[in-house]
Amino acid sequence: MSIVTFRNVGKTFGSRPVLQDVSLDIEEGQVAALIGPSGAGKSTLLRCVNQLERHSAGEISVDGLVIGTHTRSRDLTALRRRVGMVFQSFNLWPHLSALENVMIGPTSILKTPLSQARRQAEHLLDQVGLAAHMAKYPGQLSGGQQQRVAIARALAMEPRVMLFDEATSALDPEMVQEVLGVMERLAAAGTTMLVVTHEMSFARRVADRIIFMADGQIVEDAMPEDFFSAPREARSRAFLERAH
Ligand code: ADP
Ligand code: MG
Numbered sequence: 566m567s568i569v570t571f572r573n574v575g576k577t578f579g580s581r582p583v584l585q586d587v588s589l590d591i592e593e594g595q596v597a598a599l600i601g602p603s604g605a606g607k608s609t610l611l612r613c614v615n616q617l618e619r620h621s622a623g624e625i626s627v628d629g630l631v632i633g634t635h636t637r638s639r640d641l642t643a644l645r646r647r648v649g650m651v652f653q654s655f656n657l658w659p660h661l662s663a664l665e666n667v668m669i670g671p672t673s674i675l676k677t678p679l680s681q682a683r684r685q686a687e688h689l690l691d692q693v694g695l696a697a698h699m700a701k702y703p704g705q706l707s708g709g710q711q712q713r714v715a716i717a718r719a720l721a722m723e724p725r726v727m728l729f730d731e732a733t734s735a736l737d738p739e740m741v742q743e744v745l746g747v748m749e750r751l752a753a754a755g756t757t758m759l760v761v762t763h764e765m766s767f768a769r770r771v772a773d774r775i776i777f778m779a780d781g782q783i784v785e786d787a788m789p790e791d792f793f794s795a796p797r798e799a800r801s802r803a804f805l806e807r808a809h
Pocket of ligand 1: 610
């Protein structure tokens with residue numbers, strides 16, 4: 566079953582097209598790595614999934630909820646509950662502990678009872694390896710630890726799909742692996758994931774599918790082994806040569 570569908574989606578900023586005729590089906594449990602040069606439209610595509618950017622043409626659907634170009638805000642709220650997103654910057658609340666950062670969405674938006682939200686948050690923080698740090702504030706945590714709190718915070722809303730936009734790009738090199746490790750475990754647990762990344766070895770090992778974008782279009786959509794060992798398109802080959 567498809568969880569995320571794009572049908573002929575376009576996006577323009579002013580007169581500038583940044584997504585052109587993008588069609589895509591992401592299946593339940595699938596991990597798709599979105600790769601491509603800077604400015605290709607990867608972030609815009611991801612942000613259209615939860616409508617942080619409204620698309621200008623075509624149709625997007627997430628878990629059966631169809632989003633056109635003029636969808637009402639009530640439907641956008643429903644949409645955003647289905648989608649978790651992790652950004653390059655962690656955006657945690659500085660005045661809340663790690664535990665409170667993970668609890669705040671469920672208690673304030675989903676109206677989850679406090680005791681249940683606390684148990685769930687403790688479980689999620691344990692899963693991302695932060696059992697010993699739950700009471701700490703973001704300022705007391707490393708970048709890698711903060712990003713793992715951000716992942717737990719997104720998971721606490723029980724999304725149908727998780728979006729990662731260069732989740733490790735702002736981290737010091739020694740912290741990249743701990744975050745990729747959490748993402749790899751999520752993938753192995755069957756989470757549907759759309760991952761924009763520059764980590765080619767992670768994409769090759771963890772993704773079910775590589776979506777290569779350039780100039781606002783999907784240039785190649787292939788199995789990782791095929792994409793990395795025998796890219797079909799000249800632009801894919803050029804990108805991979807530069808990435809090495
Ligand atoms: P990527 O994530 O692949 O680097 P983006 O989706 O961020 O690419 O950007 C695609 C294109 O859209 C770029 O040319 C970028 O400058 C432009 N763009 C992105 N966001 C905006 C915006 N809010 N306003 C105007 N142009 C934008
Ligand atoms: Mg980007």
